[in-house]
Amino acid sequence: MKQYTEIDDTIRSFIEQQHVFFVGTAAPDGRVNVSPKGLDSFRVLDGKRVAWLNLTGSGNETAAHLREQNRITIMFCAFEGKPNILRLYGSARVFHPRDVEWAEFSPLFPPLPGARQILVVEIDLVTTSCGMAVPFMAYQAEREELSNSLEKKGPAKVQEYWEQRNARSLDGKPTGI
Numbered sequence: 001m002k003q004y005t006e007i008d009d010t011i012r013s014f015i016e017q018q019h020v021f022f023v024g025t026a027a028p029d030g031r032v033n034v035s036p037k038g039l040d041s042f043r044v045l046d047g048k049r050v051a052w053l054n055l056t057g058s059g060n061e062t063a064a065h066l067r068e069q070n071r072i073t074i075m076f077c078a079f080e081g082k083p084n085i086l087r088l089y090g091s092a093r094v095f096h097p098r099d100v101e102w103a104e105f106s107p108l109f110p111p112l113p114g115a116r117q118i119l120v121v122e123i124d125l126v127t128t129s130c131g132m133a134v135p136f137m138a139y140q141a142e143r144e145e146l147s148n149s150l151e152k153k154g155p156a157k158v159q160e161y162w163e164q165r166n167a168r169s170l171d172g173k174p175t176g177i
Contacts, residue, residue: 004126006047007088011126014086015044015076019139021052024073025065030171033061039142043108050074050088050121051105056114056150056158056166063094063117063176064169072121080138083131090123094176114150114158116166116177 004011015021021042026032041053052074054062066072070091078084095101095118105118150158162177169175 001127001129004128006123007044007050007126008047011086011128012044014078014084015042015050018076018078019142020077020079022075022077023052023062024075025062025069025071027065027068027169027171027173030169030173031061033059033065035062039112039146040110041112045120048123050123051108052119052121053106053109053112053115054117054119055112055146056116056161058165059170060116060162060166060175060177061169062119064171064173066092066094066119067176068173072119074121077134078131079134079136083134085129085131085134087125087127087129088121088123089125089127090121092119092121094119096177113147116162 007015020036020038022034022036024032024034037052039055041055043051045051062072072090072092074088076086095105096116102118105120106115109115153161166177167175
């Protein structure tokens with residue numbers, strides 16, 4: 001395992017080539033959450049900061065956990081090419097469309113339906129490891145089901161969904177939505 005204090009050009013290039021990443025968070029008690037993320041939703045802001053556009057999903061565990069325990073790990077795995085696992089460790093700020101910071105960060109991403117939060121992560125450690133046990137998998141295409149479903153619902157129904165399904169975590173913790 002190699003450790004770095006920030007994202008350099010080689011690490012940035014690896015991140016930009018990946019089609020999926022995983023986010024891990026945990027509150028002081030309750031369940032640990034690991035979520036897969038995709039689409040064009042991740043940006044390296046600089047050597048110490050990244051951002052991702054968090055889209056509507058069946059839960060909102062990450063936001064709930066960060067309200068209680070502000071620590072996060074983001075993991076990328078090479079499914080093609082040279083084996084590599086990259087982890088970004090840090091703390092995050094969560095911004096909603098109602099927050100003034102939304103206007104600063106939302107232009108970095110394509111307009112995706114159901115965008116509910118932007119998370120900006122301050123990186124305190126970057127690690128790489130071999131990834132030799134990660135299988136090869138070929139990227140085919142992005143899934144369109146989420147975007148199609150959210151476009152069909154429209155903003156009012158998406159907001160209603162957030163209030164019904166995304167306001168609390170599995171452990172009943174508020175998400176700030």
